[in-house]
Amino acid sequence: MEKFALACINKRKIVLAIVFLITLILSYPAFKIDVKTVFEDLQPTSHEYIKTHEQFKNTFGGTNIISFMIVAKEGDIFNMNVLEKVQGITQGLLKIDAINEFQIYSIAGKKLKEVKASTEGIESKPYMWPNLPKNEQEIDDLKNAILKNPLVYGPYVSKDLKATLITVDFFDDLLNYNLAYDQAYELAKKYEDGSVEISVVGNPILYGWVNHYLPETMNLVLMGLAIFLVLLFVINRTWRGTLLPLISGAVSAIWALGVSDLLGIHFDPLVVVIAMLITARAVSHSVQMVTRFHEEIDALGDNVCSRRAACVTLRDLLRPGLLGIATDAGCVAVVAISPIPLLQKLVVLAVVWVSTVAVSSVILTPVLLSWVKKPNAYAHGLNLDLALIRPFLNLCVRVVETRARYAVLGIATVLFVVCGYYSLGLKVGDANPGSPILWPDSEYNVDSARINEKFPGADRMFVVVGGDRQNQAKEVEVLDTMLRFQAYMEAQHEIGGTLSIADILPEVNKTLREGNTRYQELGSNSLVNGELMYMFENAAEPGDLDRFVDTNRENASITLFFTDRKGETIQTAIARINQFIAENPIVQQAKIHLAGGVIGVIAAVNEVILSGQIQSIALALFILVIMCIVVYRSSIAGMFFMVPVILSNLVTFAFMSWQGIGMNINTVPVAALGIGLGVDYALYICDRIKSEYEKGNSYLDAISVSLHCAGRGVLVTALVLIASVCVWFYSSLRFQAEMGLLIGIWLSVSALSALFLMPSLAYIFKPKFIFSERN
């Protein structure tokens, strides 16, 4: 290590030149990295639900459906003014880019039809396409026709007749969320006035909102940065103490983003928090370096030599620094086991980013420090060290010296138990209705709540019933099973309704039987059912049945409408589907395949996260323990460093559970990163205690020196970072605010445990890997 440190400092110009060159080269790709959200990236491709979803999404309903709800403020929708608006919006949809015009469902569209019996069999006609009703009588007829049809009255016209729904699907590969968001709102605003209220929801809208807040996110990042720099300057009192951490943060960010762009990975605005977190680590490593450098300068007394001090700094901090970075990278890498592309890409980004910290902070900072001309000079006179930091660190030392150390241990134990208990209540999936990305009172969530109040549910899941045999979907047993399945599922309160071909055939059958409701049932055999299907399709247009059954009649869809996306709701629904399948394994060689649509995809994601939850935490801890064991050649070291990590994570989990923040795709990487990052502070402190003890200091002196030097770095970075994380509370994206809060808590707990708990533990148990036998 000594040799490496010497080499770096001696060839400092070459090192600097290389770093500068790489930074320059990577700047270009780093600044042109794509900032966007791709919903498909959330889909765990190998999961069976996703396979079903991918196979059928184009006909049975994808994840990118937008729903417009038009609510009449006075009376019901059956007046010319409202109907004109419904028609206007329906026709306006065609002007939205990437729209799938065959998947527009509206009472003013071509796809929703009235089915009637006539002398020639069955006849069907759209409700008000191409023309609106002409007079009161025709409006009345329209109303009656809609009331009669359970496929429209309920799903597309609300039970109180005050609202109607228009839904539209997109071609996934052509869809641009921002454009769809702009165009959809433009359309809604065009028709909204005193007489109607228009709500718009759907994934393209949701991610449009995330992008809408991108400038705000950037402002928050800049504000956080400004707070960070000012505080660092005030506390460190030197330009180097302010700019060097900034430079190392910037260098690692440029390298990481540059490499990601070269690897074809885009930057999701939802992972800004992760980026902040890693940058925070780069900065804290750098602050450790600067703090240590100052100390070495002080130690050198009159023989001030920046090169010498920088060399010692690099030599001594190389081990804790690199170990910290390696554990960070190792623990984050574990997340890549997850089959979710978003997480895999995130892992690549995070591992690259964390690894660059080894160069940008651990090597670059001391190298730059070696050029410092007047290392004793300060930029301003306000000395917070004397007023605040030293007294606090003295307190830390006093705690270790006195019996208060046992109190610290006691508090930690209580926290373990209490938080451990509460963290068991942590939920997987979204814990609240509406989108957890946005605040409950955001326009999107308010719209979403309004729609769910009027309609069976805006979020859909489809299951596919079928197999490889043609005409399976005509079999009475298969159709019967579908109906029983639908009834079974509808018993769950959060499932507002279900829809399938098995709902349509009885209607057709009844119509053929003069409207006799005692014949509102499926045909008695597959021949009759085939006939009913044929009649319906004959009366309709080709493709009208596509959303219910494929052309070979092999596979039929059952669409379930959900009133919320809560993790519990989805888990219960999936468990009930599986229960039903267990009771009805195979009917006429047809099977029920789970599950597509937005809810199907979320179900798959939640399942993956749930099953990976223990896996990723256990494996991350495993990697941490093994690394500590290897580096310190002591099995106790592994146990020792698990303490702050588990504590900070338990506190965070308990807080999430208490605040109703669910473990979802957005929070999982934060948790995994927390394990790796939580150990850094403790590593610096313990490593310093070890080296001071080896120099011949007593136990307490070693601890005191460590707390005043490494501890200062910990305290300063924690203070500065917590302060700059606070700006996220003001984010319009609830997810960012919550993650900011979590990171704040997590930083506080790991800093406090590094400052109080770890030295106390070290002093009480005196582990050999710290206090080794002295020569």
Next chain:
Amino acid sequence: MSDNYCINSAADLNKPSIKIKNTVISVVPWAIVGALLWAGIFVKPTVAIEEVIKPAIETRDKIYGVHLVDNDNIWLCGNYGKILKSNDGGRSWIIQQSNTEHHLQDIAAWDANTAIAVGNEGVLLTTTDGGDTWAEMDVPKTGVADKLLRVHTYSGGEAWAVGEYGKILHSDDYGKTWTQKRENEDVILNDIIKLDNDTVIAVGEFGRILISMDNGQNWAEVETQTDNASSLMALDFKDELEGVAVGLDGLILRTFDGGMSWQQSTQQDYEMHEHLMDVVWDNSRKGWVVVGNKGVWLTADESFSSIEAGSFDKVDLSWHTEVESTEQGYFTVGANVGLYDPESKIFTKTGNKLVR
């Protein structure tokens, strides 16, 4: 002070108990490492699932038939062999095991213990223990169209059932054995009534009315004085002479001579074009009650001079297939099940609580 601590701990190291402790200390970490690895690879968390309480009458249920034994004891039957019984006037329900998946179209009872239910594919079930067990009875079938649509019970264990293919079935031993009372014919019979010891009348498709004066041995067709050929769905009599039959497209026929001749009711005071599915004579309120598609109801006084019509709910246009009159009002079944109070004109859905 710190030196003292040093000495103490150095001395401690030599004690034998410390050696054991050291061994434990060196084993435990590896055990934890192993446990972590094991947990990482094998442990899969399980989730707690919310319990879903199934309502007695589900949203999708179609309840086709109803029979009121008295104000408390009510029997319902419907799709997929569903039979429900209430002992508290419809506040809560017991699901009974019918052991059939066929849709049941109608249910009728002699008393609170003995009942009979009929349905698709000629299924005919009886119970003698209040519905704890239902047994399927043998009935003549054609193999082509065997759906049974209505069944009625009469004193002395007598029962009449009608259905597809012109089928008229009769039993006089509480439904144990059945005889077919008429040749098969490609016409659906929708309802039947026995007026007195010998007179039985059945109605059906294309406005057909059949009458037998010898308890079903011979049947004659009644000519109706109307050109409306809509199917007749149900009929009921006030006494042995005066009766009403209702049918599709708002058809209402009346007879004053025990079913020998029928006239179409003149629709002057009201306009009714919806399908009418059932009619009953309400002896306590001295009036007629009719229900049908789209939630319509129609009431008429004894002489049909004052007629009122409306729908149970402005927007819930659920259809109904049968109606029974009770002290509280009219109990109707179909796409939903509820009680209509003719005084307040309010329709309330019955309790949905499932017991047992």
